[in-house]
Amino acid sequence: MIPREIVDRIFDAARVEEVIGEFVSLKKTGANYKGLSPFNNERTPSFVVSPSKNIWKDFSSGKGGNAVTFLMEHESLSFPEALRYLAKKYGIEIPEAEEMSAEDQAAANERESLMLINTFAQEFFTDQLHHTDEGKSIGLSYLKERGFDGKTIEKFNLGYCPSAGDAFSKAALAKGYRLEYLEKLGLTRQRNDQPFDFFKGRIIFPIQSISGRVLGFGARTMQRDSKVAKYFNSPESEIYHKSKVLYGIFQARAEIAKADNCYLVEGYTDVTALNQAGITNVVASSGTALTPDQVRLIRRYTPNVTILFDGDSAGIKASFRGIDLILAEGMNVKVLLLPDGHDPDSFSRERSYTEIKQYFEHQSQDFVVFKAGVLMQDAVNDPLRKAAAVKDIVQSIALIPDHITRSVYIQACSTRLDIEEIALKNELNKLLRKDARKKLQVGEDVVPETEAKAPRQTLAPASGTAPQERELMRLLLTYGNEEINVPLPGGEEAEKVEVTLPVCDVIIGELETDGLQFENFRYQRIFNEYCEFREREELPSNDWFMRHEDPHISQLAVDLVSQPYELSAMWEERFHIYTTTEDKRLMHSVMDGIYTFKLRRVMQLITKTEEEMKNATPETDIMQLLERKKRLDTVKMKLAEFSGSTIL
Structure with missing residues (x-):
């Protein structure tokens, strides 16, 4: 039980715009701030934060409250958990009547138990990296060879899981954490009824939520055996859904909003390497195909995305579907093609911050134009392949919600592809009508709403x-x-x-x-x-x-x-x-x-x-x-x- 005077101190210290600003990109409008709803998929901001009243109101979903209720809604925290989060943020000490045992904590609430175990795991792996002979000689030396300094290693809470086989599992069980939960999180597995560490002998990359809570882990092997999977990842669990998470979002959210642009890469080391080089507004999809939830997560902070490619043409074409998802959300997409033989990690290690920044600024190009160039290059002197490429490009344009933006792209593509604008418009309208018919069949609105509506209240x-x-x-x-x-x-x-x-x-x-x-x-x-x-x-x-x-x-x-x-x-x-x-x-x-x-x-x-x-x-x-x-x-x-x- 948190004393009432401490609760009042927490409420007095918590500035609602500061707390919510860590999760939602807010822009000042008069005396208030506005942003896109984190609870609904909307394109017109209806989420309002009032610093003078210290409250927020989401007019699209009908939700509202103070800093505490926002954390409860957004992060699925209980009232005491939200208070503790704010107390930690604002440096307010909460006196505990009596320290709970790890067993009691694990039994209190399964979701919170899983969070507690992941936090313990991250701290264990980080400690192993810095304070054990194996961690320093294998894990830390590898990271330093890759060019990561102590600041970057600490920023991302990188760690190491010992190769002994069950060091972590033994430590977790000794603290009173339940084997059932360790298995659910994928940290521990059993062979012949004996628990062992799933990530043994690997560098650990903690995957954090927007608020910094550890949701899962990525783990890179230190072995050179090609038969061993290079990366292991945490399985889906009650707290970890890989389709809804972006690696590095906790560290990058403020920088993304500040730069009004997000660099999107593929892997964990791409993010850490670019951060080491000074490019901090970067996140990774962690090797999975981009999902709508991940796109919307970025859109909370900026409508602008720049996707980095390493020159692999097959990989580039495979990513087109994910980029179409970004266009469908009304966002602006650019593509940055790195020199042959380079990925973001190797590219950033060989250049200074200034050189990287200049390359990124000068070589970024609009996605639709880029896609047209890639597809038309493969269709040279082949009318059928050229026709298919044109249709593919127009399909991407048709996904863009804003009709003016669509018209601008049609004009640009007409010039680039040397095809009459009217032909492209006819193909575009055909696709739009087809999409409208589909929506009518399933009862959707033909014209997207500019703002989600709150449920109607039934009055007396x-x-x-x-x-x-x-x-x-x-x-x-x-x-x-x-x-x-x-x-x-x-x-x-x-x-x-x-x-x-x-x-x-x-x-x-x-x-x-x-x-x-x-x-x-x-x-x-x-x-x-x-x-x-x-x-x-x-x-x-x-x-x-x-x-x-x-x-x-x-x-x-x-x-x-x-x-x-x-x-x-x-x-x-x-x-x-x-x-x-x-x-x-x-x-x-x-x-x-x-x-x-x-x-x-x-x-x-x-x-x-x-x-x-x-x-x-x-x-x-x-x-x-x-x-x-x-x-x-x-x-x-x-x-x-x-x-x-x-x-x-």
């Missing part, structure tokens, strides 16, 4: 008070601590006396006077907590409910105070158009919210009374019901007058 029937309750709760959470001048009842108009009160006192007083409660139990819970604060003569902090330990309450609070748009100061500064915002007419907004809520409740009572009158029996006191309805009608008209509502 018109006879309920859901909209009025929501508005009143929004006012309470947004302005509860603000003070307004409220006229005291009684006296002549000229002698009206005003009293200054917090908005929360006005709302609480009005509702308690009439004995009214919220039908929504979470609204009522927030209202009750506010009342408890006022009984202690305290006011909750502005973000108290947005940082509430109950995620349902914090999510609700964020939903209520978040607005998809905000009025730009430009209206006044540049155009001298002056508007009256809600905070400038707060007393009116608050009283209108209260009276509208009360009015709806009175109308509910009138409806109920009318039903009772319809079903009246001789024993029923009909006069009493008529008198009640008359009083309610009077109250209704008075409230309607106060709130400015028209009653039909």
Whole structure:
């Protein structure tokens, strides 16, 4: 249990834009930041971060919250785990009442157990590399021969698994980690009921999530035997899905956003070698074919990708499908062809940073143009192969979502391929129509949406008070601590006396006077907590409910105070158009919210009374019901007058 004062310190220290900025590329728009949703596949940014409120809201998925809830949603952490993550980030020490044993930790939660084991494994392998004779003589010497210095080795937490066969497995089991979990992660296997290390005698490359948690491992053999697989990789597990991970993304994410470009390579050593040379905005697909999830992971930080090729024509053509995936996501793709006989590792080791940078900048070329050159080179003097190549190129252009970009490529290809533009356009339109028919058959939208829509909320029937309750709760959470001048009842108009009160006192007083409660139990819970604060003569902090330990309450609070748009100061500064915002007419907004809520409740009572009158029996006191309805009608008209509502 983390003490409440420590929780408050963590919330106070955590800046939501800093935390989320590690996972999502954010751009400042007015007082807020915007980016692409990490929870939905969208092309128009609808993910908003408000530093002033210290909250975020994803208008495409409907999710929202504070820094803690973001980590819970995005990294699948529990509330305490998210707090510990932030405490570590901001240097806040969390006192532990009693240290849990490794056995207890492993039993607490399978997913977290797997994460704990991977962390232990990474630390074990790193220690073996630096502090054992075998690790230093075999692993460390190999890495230094490849040109990696201590800084790069430490940056990527490289390690070594001893060749003894079971050194790691013995150490993990001795710490209390379960053999079942070691096997699930692919770290340990069994032969004749004896556990052994799957990565024995190999250099270890930890594969990390965006937040730096170890998800799996790549392992390179130190043997020269061609029959031995050069690389072993962790199997798929509950925490590791290779199609959703990019090697080096944790180290590169900030540099990718800063450079507004991502270099994409194939292997682990390609990433580490380029980093050693000073090129830090680079990630690897780890030898697997590029997947849509990996493409979207890059797109969080930049729409620009440069793919490095080593000159192998068969490999280049095989990669075209993966590049088409990037185009389909609306991203800009360039290709960088390295000199013959070089891969990113060897190329970077033979050149200075300046030479590498200049080569990358000058030799990068647009993918569609590059693809046209490669395919047409193979189709020289062969009309059928040329026709097939043209269709292949147009298929790639058809994947691009933006029609203007498609038109520009059609024009460029017409010139390069020496084919009439109208012919290319006809082929393009044929492909687009074919794709549209497919989507219609499976019920998809023919025209891609610019923004994913949040699920529709089912509201209470018109006879309920859901909209009025929501508005009143929004006012309470947004302005509860603000003070307004409220006229005291009684006296002549000229002698009206005003009293200054917090908005929360006005709302609480009005509702308690009439004995009214919220039908929504979470609204009522927030209202009750506010009342408890006022009984202690305290006011909750502005973000108290947005940082509430109950995620349902914090999510609700964020939903209520978040607005998809905000009025730009430009209206006044540049155009001298002056508007009256809600905070400038707060007393009116608050009283209108209260009276509208009360009015709806009175109308509910009138409806109920009318039903009772319809079903009246001789024993029923009909006069009493008529008198009640008359009083309610009077109250209704008075409230309607106060709130400015028209009653039909």
